[in-house]
Every structure is written in C-alpha cells, then in structure tokens.
Amino acid sequence: NAGVTQTPKFQVLKTGQSMTLQCAQDMNHEYMSWYRQDPGMGLRLIHYSVGAGITDQGEVPNGYNVSRSTTEDFPLRLLSAAPSQTSVYFCASSYSMTQPQHFGDGTRLSIL
Amino acid sequence: AQSVTQPDIHITVSEGASLELRCNYSYGATPYLFWYVQSPGQGLQLLLKYFSGDTLVQGIKGFEAEFKRSQSSFNLRKPSVHWSDAAEYFCAVVLTETSGTYKYIFGTGTRLKVLA
Numbered sequence: 001n002a003g004v005t006q007t008p009k010f011q012v013l014k015t016g017q018s019m020t021l022q023c024a025q026d027m028n029h030e031y032m033s034w035y036r037q038d039p040g041m042g043l044r045l046i047h048y049s050v051g052a053g054i055t056d057q058g059e060v061p062n063g064y065n066v067s068r069s070t071t072e073d074f075p076l077r078l079l080s081a082a083p084s085q086t087s088v089y090f091c092a093s094s095y096s097m098t099q100p101q102h103f104g105d106g107t108r109l110s111i112l
Numbered sequence: 113a114q115s116v117t118q119p120d121i122h123i124t125v126s127e128g129a130s131l132e133l134r135c136n137y138s139y140g141a142t143p144y145l146f147w148y149v150q151s152p153g154q155g156l157q158l159l160l161k162y163f164s165g166d167t168l169v170q171g172i173k174g175f176e177a178e179f180k181r182s183q184s185s186f187n188l189r190k191p192s193v194h195w196s197d198a199a200e201y202f203c204a205v206v207l208t209e210t211s212g213t214y215k216y217i218f219g220t221g222t223r224l225k226v227l228a
Contacts, residue, residue, distance in 0.1 A: 035218075
C-alpha cells in the first residue's frame with residue numbers, strides 16, 4: 001500500500017517554464033488537495049477536489065491549475081513559473097474533508 | 113476571521129521532560145481538530161484528532177491532547193519527551209462555513225528541539 005505518491009521529489013525550473021507535479025493515491029479517497037509550505041506560514045491550500053471531475057480553489061490558487069480525471073490522480077500544473085512559487089508542495093488525500101489527511105513526502109521546487 | 117494560532121514558533125525541552133504545545137482557534141462553533149507531526153524531509157503524519165465526546169484524546173507515540181471549549185484551545189501534551197520527538201508539529205482545524213462547505217486551516221507550526 002503506497003499511500004500518497006508525489007513525483008518528482010526535487011525540481012529546478014527557470015522563470016516562465018511550465019511543469020506538472022504529479023500526485024497519486026491508492027486508497028480510493030474522494031478528497032484530494034494540494035498545499036504549499038513556506039517557512040513561518042504553515043501549509044496553505046492551493047486547490048482541492050472532492051471527487052473525480054470536481055475541483056475548487058483554495059487560499060492561494062493563482063498561477064496553478066488542477067484537474068481530476070480519475071479518483072487516483074490529482075496533478076498540479078504551474079502555468080508560467082515565477083520565483084514566488086519556490087516552495088515545498090504537498091499533496092494529501094482523505095475519505096472526506098472532515099477526515100484526517102494522508103500526505104505525500106512533498107516536492108521541493110526551486111524557480112530561478 | 114477564522115484562524116488557528118500556534119503561539120510558540122520554537123520550543124526546546126530536555127529528553128525526559130514533559131511537553132505542552134499550544135493551539136488556539138478562532139471560530140464560533142466547535143471545529144474538527146487535529147495534530148500532525150512532520151519530520152525533516154517528510155510529509156505530515158496524523159498524531160490525533162478530536163471530533164466530539166471525551167475532551168481528552170489519546171494519539172500515537174504517547175501524545176495526548178485536551179480540547180477546552182471555554183478557551184478555544186486544543187493543546188498537545190506528552191509526559192516524557194524522547195529525542196525522536198524532535199520535529200515540527202502542526203495544529204489543524206476543519207470549520208464549517210455558512211455555505212455548508214468545509215475549510216481546512218493549518219497553524220504555522222511549532223518546531224520542537226530535544227536536548228540529550
């Protein structure tokens with residue numbers, strides 16, 4: 001049982017480049033979410049999904065897109081990377097929004 | 113505004129000493145409450161949760177937390193800290209908004225250092 005798997009673990013981008021952070025879970029969870037973690041700011045919600053085909057914005061959605069075509073996968077797309085998007089990104093999943101979340105190990109992203 | 117406050121950014125304790133990490137929330141009703149732990153380079157792991165009922169909840173790794181409605185607090189405690197407890201700890205709440213949707217809010221975290 002792999003839980004929540006994020007790829008890649010590390011990535012360096014140049015300003016203006018685009019990329020997709022992958023997230024997959026094998027627990028048949030309906031709820032999935034993306035957070036960014038910055039020093040002194042805790043975790044901030046970027047986007048979330050309550051099921052396949054349903055996504056919504058979180059606290060800091062600008063510059064990011066998501067889609068949820070299957071229950072298992074919830075990729076996060078950076079459209080045009082900016083240095084302000086340098087952060088550690090975490091994907092999480094749970095049975096519902098009120099249940100404890102299971103986190104991946106994170107993707108450390110640097111934008112030069 | 114709805115918020116979660118962890119007033120201590122850093123805490124240092126000696127191994128074997130007791131520990132209390134503070135968490136306060138600002139919300140009119142009782143939220144769902146969680147404590148997570150994050151080891152370096154890892155994701156967050158659930159320590160314990162409170163939904164309703166007994167206000168003292170037990171979690172993994174010997175941790176417990178007490179919900180105090182009158183103080184809007186959910187402090188995390190451990191009677192005797194081990195060196196392996198050194199990590200960052202996050203309090204989180206799930207609130208129900210007026211629209212009926214839920215909102216998940218994390219505190220800014222408390223980094224625990226354990227002295228041998």
